[in-house]
Amino acid sequence: MRRSVHKPAKSQRRAGKVRAALSGDQIVREAIALIDAEGLDALSMRALAGRLGVEAMSLYHHFPSKAALLTAVSRAFSEEVAGRWVNPPKDWKERIIALGRGEIETILAHPNAVLLMTARSNPGGAGYITIEAMLRALSDAGLEPKACLLWSRSIISLVNGVGAFFVPLTAHADGDPPTPDPRLFPLTAEALAIRGKLSVDPYGVMERGLRPMLAAIEAEVAAKRARR
Amino acid sequence: MRRSVHKPAKSQRRAGKVRAALSGDQIVREAIALIDAEGLDALSMRALAGRLGVEAMSLYHHFPSKAALLTAVSRAFSEEVAGRWVNPPKDWKERIIALGRGEIETILAHPNAVLLMTARSNPGGAGYITIEAMLRALSDAGLEPKACLLWSRSIISLVNGVGAFFVPLTAHADGDPPTPDPRLFPLTAEALAIRGKLSVDPYGVMERGLRPMLAAIEAEVAAKRARR
DNA sequence: GCCAATTATCTTACATCGTAAGTCCAGAAG
DNA sequence: CTTCTGGACTTACGATGTAAGATAATTGGC
Structure with missing residues (x-):
């Protein structure tokens, strides 16, 4: 068991070529697309992750909770x-x-x-x-x-x-x-x-x-x- | 120990024949009390039933779904x-x-x-x-x-x-x-x-x-x- | 009073949800 | 190269709404 670092990402690399497969903005965009297409209730972490070709838990590296994600969508x-x-x-x-x-x-x-x-x-x-x-x-x-x-x-x-x-x-x-x-x-x-x-x-x-x-x-x- | 955190109904059954006397109005009243006391998120069918000394599924004989119950509460x-x-x-x-x-x-x-x-x-x-x-x-x-x-x-x-x-x-x-x-x-x-x-x-x-x-x-x- | 029919409740089970904990791997740093 | 590390993956758990069926309580007819 290693020491846990646990810090909400603030990194935001300025190296202009990082091709992150997943980014907070992209998640939010896809969440909006999902809501528009299938309604607010259809927005589950698994469904959203599926649309992004990713597993549900991966989203938690960009948002600490679903509530935080929804806040970002609202923003x-x-x-x-x-x-x-x-x-x-x-x-x-x-x-x-x-x-x-x-x-x-x-x-x-x-x-x-x-x-x-x-x-x-x-x-x-x-x-x-x-x-x-x-x-x-x-x-x-x-x-x-x-x-x-x-x-x-x-x-x-x-x-x-x-x-x-x-x-x-x-x-x-x-x-x-x-x-x-x-x-x-x-x-x-x-x-x-x-x-x-x-x-x-x-x-x-x-x-x-x-x-x-x-x-x-x-x-x-x-x-x-x-x-x- | 997987079950039976609460089981008032069974004791009632044993003790005699007193039934919970559940009515739609009573359910709605208790739902409002629960919401007032613990918030909207705390209103689950099981929690509400527990307050009424009843199992969750019993509520479905008075309301076809949780959404219908919420509509009744709103009413x-x-x-x-x-x-x-x-x-x-x-x-x-x-x-x-x-x-x-x-x-x-x-x-x-x-x-x-x-x-x-x-x-x-x-x-x-x-x-x-x-x-x-x-x-x-x-x-x-x-x-x-x-x-x-x-x-x-x-x-x-x-x-x-x-x-x-x-x-x-x-x-x-x-x-x-x-x-x-x-x-x-x-x-x-x-x-x-x-x-x-x-x-x-x-x-x-x-x-x-x-x-x-x-x-x-x-x-x-x-x-x-x-x-x- | 007794029995059948009806009604209300309970039991069990399942799919789905959010997410905690831990594993694993690819790429950056030395 | 090796090492570090951040992000994605796997597994698992408890809670939720509710479908299906078993079971008990109530009621109506005799």
Whole structure:
């Protein structure tokens, strides 16, 4: 038994020719491909390794646990959102709307990952780009840090919720077929009936929900300035 | 010693004829207790059965699958929201705010179940009460069904997001400790620092985000009426 | 009260999951 | 070359959801 070194790899050789068969990025890419193709539940360490032509345990040399892998995947999605955010508008309101659009685009591009994207708020690393951009926009609006935090949360929730609404429902493989009784819940039944054939622009829906909030923020800042 | 860590049923059988008297409602109640006490991940069929003095497979006579059980749990939470919604206000805006308050109260009462409550939208059965109430309020506001559906989604997302924000973060045992680099993401780092010591009223935050949306709905209805 | 039918529970078993521990090999360093 | 070492492989374990069937408790008919 030798002394165990046990250190999460930070090596990252800068020798430009190392042809590592497996890299963290490659694993994350393949994980996303698997999720897109077969759903979040299909992402097991063995299945993912199989796609990479490798055994399951090999993945643990790049991520300490499956949870860490999922965090990395979530971070990759955040980066994708940031990537869609090309030449951000100067006006902070338009900037926030553009951010929201990128978020929804990414959700719709990876419908099977919607839970990952909406449930994990702290992706770490480069995943903070979008959060920082959001806070920056709110800060530019004139809010102080605490208000930035609270409003950002409201905005992100709204955007994610609208995005999630527009991913095609998964035909609920789980649980029940819970169609509401039209006599007890007439409006709900009608809403569910429309639900499928709804042809509206997700970004328009987001914007209609978002603009009133942005206007309220503007008014809040103006009011505080006037009071001072 | 491979088995029989617990076997209460057998002793009961020996002692007499007292049976576990298992019912769907009781299972759901115990599931909620387990989630509240030990978290969502701790809810396994065996653990739940153990709490009920029963074997795991017995649960399958009341629910066809674990997913169905979770749906039933989610429905129970919806019913709890409805239960908090005593004497609803006349004004549709106040009614929506009251609904949102009940939702957040329920989320905060069951912090470990926040994912269940926010991710499952179709609880079925009596769980539709709150959705129906929300749609009814929007309908009273003067919106037509399609607009009701879209706006309800925005409102629910906002409310759930604000509620989820205020559940104490679980120090997420999984994944990474993703503190952002303050040089790259100064605002994010600051926000995370405030995050813990934030003392604000969740309901106030919700209301501040919600009222602008409700005002926008009112304006939308008024505009359409004027146009006609 | 007794027996058959029904219902709810238990037993056993299996495939799959995440992952701990240890083995093995190829390439870099001396 | 030899040695070191990092990454991939093998094996194994406990936990999970649940299918299939055995078994016990309850109920309804007489």
